[in-house]
Amino acid sequence: MFASCSHPALLQVSLPPKPPQLQLYSHSPPLLSFKTLSCINSSFQAPSQYPPSTTNTTTTTTSYNHLIQSLCKQGNLKQALHLLPQEPKPTQRTYEALILACTHRNARPYGPIVHHHLIDNGFDQDPFLSTKLIDMYSQFSSLDDARDVFDKTHVKTIFVWNALLKALALADEAEEALFLFQEMGRAGVPPDSFTYSHALKACIASSSHPSLAFDRVRQIHGHIFRHGFESTIYVATTLVDCYAKLGYVLYSQRVFDRMLERNVVSWSAMIACYAKNERPLDALELFREMMLRDHDAIPNAVTMVSVLQACAGLAALGQGRLIHAYVLRRGLDSIIPVVNALIAMYAKCGSLGTAYRVFDGMNGRRDVVSWNSMISGYGIYGFGVKAIRVFEAMIRSGTSPSPITFVSVLGACSHAGLVKEGKRLFESMVREHGITPRSEHYACMVDLLGRAGRLHEAARIIEGMRIEPGPTVWGSLLGACRIHGHIELAERACVRLFELEPMNAGNYVLLADIYAEAKMWEEVSRVKKLLESRGLQKVPGCSWIEVKKKMYSFVSVDEMNPQMEQLHALLARLVKEMKDKGYVPDTKVVLYDLDQEEKERILLGHSEKLAVAFGLINSGGGEVIRITKNLRLCEDCHSVTKFISKFAKREILVRDVNRFHHFKDGVCSCLDYW
């Protein structure tokens, strides 16, 4: 029925210049009556605030207005505007429909027309319409117009204030928004839960300096607490989200725990908080708790996206599959972000084939993110050429690439050592796709060149940057220095890194690594002291493996693991066998100045080797052993795993922080380039 509604004869009448359309309508018998049209329009509401005086015209006014509203709902703005009659007058509802249609369809050119029309008809002081207008201009990102509407509305209801506050917060105008918030206080308008939500969002907008953002959130939080809004579900949820986005998991937790009442959104916000802040296990546990304890909170698409993200973080393929089944059962697979999250989950859980099948199944319903997910999927497996093919298919399909597309495809080139292709893509990003390179893109290029050993070329890229190089750029350079043992450039990178992110322990460790490899032990201990003096410590290596839907994790020194002795024995046996075949332990990765034997012992305790041994013992012969590690794979573990894959005739798939290593028959898919 709705489909036929775009074809009724009366709507097909083409519009001559300034025609008496109204006449046309009343003279040609309509296929669909006004009444029918109104009924189709689900949110039909009765007019009106300004009823015409005579009963005779009432029908006409109402009918015209209904028709305009219906047209708006269908997005036929042009025709709706043509219908705006001089007499009888449009009502508040009519304008509301028109403004909403402009906002919703992002119809920039029509907005001001409606606005002027409404002013001409004396609605310029209507606070309700002002609210909608502010929303509309905010959608068009014309903040000046939004502010203008605000200024000219004399009777400022709280809605009007909140609308402008929201507009400023959405536009990342933190200072302006917070100023408005204070202004509200001065004007004696008591904030409501909307006000607080928007003000909190505005604080996040100032996250160019995260500690400033945090201070602001805390200040508003205090305000909220004092005015008794902390347990208001919307406000509390926003607080949880704000602290989560700034990385303060404990603060989110505290607000969440104190909530008197929760709904799906609050649960989802907390789950997302864990998923985003590297606490995937907590995310899954909270999801379980929600399912068990709160039967009124039915997980929706948004919830599932975070849950899938958590599965991806853990590389929990078994869990991920269960969640996928649930998604299908609930019909949530019609929601594109959910499907995108599925693609990413399968790719990160070591099931690239399934990721591709899901992607393939989207056929025609893909958005940029779907493409990006698939590209980065191929990238982390080292399939650079395939990633480029997908990128090209994306362009052919008419989807315009986003900045993230290039981070993904350049990353893929980098993992695969495709220097020439990477350079070409970087060029095309700027020239053909008009994307200004950001720090991340330079970081990709530095990584691409640096990994390939072209360190000076990489350094020149940094020198040629027209924006301030972010920590990722220097980090890439440092990483390359680690691979190729370049002390001077590493020191240069660290000067900047220690200043830009003094609390990132990884940088200190990398530098110490580089010194250790050059046997510069004094420098090693100097860096270690610096690390400790800042209250930091080396992130311990950790590896985990999923066996029969349960997770087993390993760290190098672990007296709690009942199988430890067995694991060590197995490894010792394997290593002995490997030494006979020419394996030489790569002790340069040990950061201490110890004797050879001691170093070898430390090497054997690396968590990844333990996980491999555990996998060998506890999984069936035909299965692929899938292991995940929180750091980069060390050279020694890499060569040992190659040996094991051959001796034990087992495929081993290891995901480290950056990418996958697929070991088979003594060879790794990265071809020792990583």
Added chain:
DNA sequence: CTAGGGTTAG
């Protein structure tokens, strides 16, 4: 009559 949670990269 407005509002709170989400997808891709590093």
